[in-house]
Amino acid sequence: MSASWGRVVVFGGSGFIGRHIVQRLARTGVEIVVPSRNPGQVASLRLAGEVGQIVPVAVDIGSDAAIAASLTGADAVINLIGILATSRGNGFDAVQHQAAARIARAAKAAGARTFVQMSAIGADPASDSAYAASKGAGEAAVRAAFPDAVILRPSIVFGPGDGFFQRFGRMAGLLPFLPLIGGGHTRFQPVYAGDVADAVMVALTDPACRRRTYELGGPRAYSFRELLEYICRQAGVPGRWLLPLPFPIATVQAAFMELLPGKPLTRDQVRLLKRDNVVSGTLPGLSDLGIVPTAVELVVPTYLRPSGG
Numbered sequence: 001m002s003a004s005w006g007r008v009v010v011f012g013g014s015g016f017i018g019r020h021i022v023q024r025l026a027r028t029g030v031e032i033v034v035p036s037r038n039p040g041q042v043a044s045l046r047l048a049g050e051v052g053q054i055v056p057v058a059v060d061i062g063s064d065a066a067i068a069a070s071l072t073g074a075d076a077v078i079n080l081i082g083i084l085a086t087s088r089g090n091g092f093d094a095v096q097h098q099a100a101a102r103i104a105r106a107a108k109a110a111g112a113r114t115f116v117q118m119s120a121i122g123a124d125p126a127s128d129s130a131y132a133a134s135k136g137a138g139e140a141a142v143r144a145a146f147p148d149a150v151i152l153r154p155s156i157v158f159g160p161g162d163g164f165f166q167r168f169g170r171m172a173g174l175l176p177f178l179p180l181i182g183g184g185h186t187r188f189q190p191v192y193a194g195d196v197a198d199a200v201m202v203a204l205t206d207p208a209c210r211r212r213t214y215e216l217g218g219p220r221a222y223s224f225r226e227l228l229e230y231i232c233r234q235a236g237v238p239g240r241w242l243l244p245l246p247f248p249i250a251t252v253q254a255a256f257m258e259l260l261p262g263k264p265l266t267r268d269q270v271r272l273l274k275r276d277n278v279v280s281g282t283l284p285g286l287s288d289l290g291i292v293p294t295a296v297e298l299v300v301p302t303y304l305r306p307s308g309g
């Protein structure tokens, strides 16, 4: 990181991937501002740095003025804000498109030199999935407001505290069967959170990354069935029944599960599962950033154990 950098602002720095990034930034000595809905809840993040180095601030991402205030003196801005399911007042377009646009415009106006936008594989404004469409619209809005922005599109991200391996690991420990939505044929290329954080660090500092979009995938692709079988083995329930659930049935089931607290499955997620989540090969990736991807088998056993969690 350039010695002339004073302040990096990390929207979404309180999340799973954000914590890895904040830890890496802290080691460089820069001041890190973490705008959050609940700055009190992210106070523990401050332990990753020296006293006063990491500063959580309260920000409403619907407010241009609040965003602008949090960006005062920002040399670089990272936007990690994202959701997998909507909640009251938190729609996909508002969070992943409009807020991204607002942050990129404000970053430009504040004179930031670098902007990194965390998107996702499959981002496409024309997608029938509201998640993927809002990610695609967010990318376009960021590019329009901050043309030099670096866009990163990971596949599913793993590491302690992840939302895939740990969630299915817990389910494997509790349920008599796991649902193989769409027969389990969808392919994923899980990428380690530490590698994603390393990619952000390169994107921030290497001018060659400017204006580029990277797809981030791990060393190999797995079918959904292969991943669930692996998770069941790690969770100590290798014989757990995997119940094939055709997409139309999964869609009906999701319509009911959307009504449960925390929305364990949504119809939009079922739509997402109809497409493979692997790198296309037409965009640069981790190797172009000088990063050797870490295998699932090296990391997942460190946090997914037979207790199921």
Ligand SMILES: NC(=O)c1ccc[n+]([C@@H]2O[C@H](COP(=O)([O-])OP(=O)(O)OC[C@H]3O[C@@H](n4cnc5c(N)ncnc54)[C@H](OP(=O)(O)O)[C@@H]3O)[C@@H](O)[C@H]2O)c1
Residues within 6 Å of the ligand: 011, 012, 013, 014, 015, 016, 017, 018, 036, 037, 038, 061, 079, 080, 081, 082, 083, 090, 095, 118, 119, 120, 121, 153, 154, 155, 156, 157, 158, 163
């Ligand atoms: N994890 C994956 O497998 C994966 C895969 C592909 C792409 N991504 C993308 O990577 C980014 C980070 O993912 P993650 O796994 O770290 O997610 P995460 O743990 O759920 O963190 C999401 C972050 O977004 C913030 N956020 C959500 N809604 C907000 C709102 N209305 N106002 C303000 N902040 C809000 C959260 O802040 P609070 O603390 O206030 O809730 C949190 O800091 C996201 O953009 C996600 O779409 C993740």
